Amino acid sequence: MITILSALLFLSPAQAADCSYDRAALIALDQDRFDQDLDGGWRALANRGCEHAAAEAIRDWREAHKAELSTLFWHEGQMRANAGETDAAIGLFQRARKRTGGDQGGAWALYVDGSIAFLRGDKDGLEAARAKLAATPKPADFDEVARDDKGKPILMPDGNPWRIQWPLNLNVLDALRRCWGQTYKQAYACPRVAATKQEGS
Numbered sequence: 510m511i512t513i514l515s516a517l518l519f520l521s522p523a524q525a526a527d528c529s530y531d532r533a534a535l536i537a538l539d540q541d542r543f544d545q546d547l548d549g550g551w552r553a554l555a556n557r558g559c560e561h562a563a564a565e566a567i568r569d570w571r572e573a574h575k576a577e578l579s580t581l582f583w584h585e586g587q588m589r590a591n592a593g594e595t596d597a598a599i600g601l602f603q604r605a606r607k608r609t610g611g612d613q614g615g616a617w618a619l620y621v622d623g624s625i626a627f628l629r630g631d632k633d634g635l636e637a638a639r640a641k642l643a644a645t646p647k648p649a650d651f652d653e654v655a656r657d658d659k660g661k662p663i664l665m666p667d668g669n670p671w672r673i674q675w676p677l678n679l680n681v682l683d684a685l686r687r688c689w690g691q692t693y694k695q696a697y698a699c700p701r702v703a704a705t706k707q708e709g710s
Contacts, residue, residue: 526557536570538550540576544578545657545663551563551584560592561588561592564592567588582602583621586602586605587697590628591692591693593692598693605621613648613677616675616678617677620638620642620679623642624682627693636686639682642679645676651675655671655673684697684701
């Protein structure tokens with residue numbers, strides 16, 4: 510559910526980010542430090558604009574730990590998408606789709622479907638997924654505190670729990686709609702200044 514978008518979108522060769530990293534040290538991290546630390550783990554690479562390197566690090570970590578966690582597939586997919594590796598990103602998103610059952614699992618699947626539709630250039634598919642997600646009833650047991658695959662609260666850099674709203678990730682699909690035609694990386698971070706009545710349609 511979490512991605513870090515670098516501000517270094519357009520780097521000249523002279524400004525190219527240093528994407529080197531200590532592979533062994535990253536692989537040695539436990540899951541929380543590797544995947545849930547908003548300033549460390551693979552995100553330290555993403556923050557430098559090194560999405561391809563971050564994706565490779567996630568792949569290496571999950572293979573080394575034999576981890577079949579949807580969050581890892583999703584985060585690797587996001588990094589692949591940010592790096593323009595669309596086909597690989599779609600495959601990873603599809604693997605991340607099978608996450609949970611119940612209403613929240615259904616909402617997650619719709620978010621994934623909408624994201625895949627965006628990557629495929631399928632605007633009707635994105636609109637359909639967004640409409641279904643917006644109409645999904647809030648579960649009675651919905652927890653506003655974001656949690657990892659082990660059920661542990663995800664903490665923000667200030668130490669407070671990361672809080673989420675229902676419907677899950679509707680704001681992201683709206684961003685993809687607002688900046689349709691741009692790259693996934695650009696559209697994911699599409700500013701709300703362009704928000705119009707389209708979002709409520």
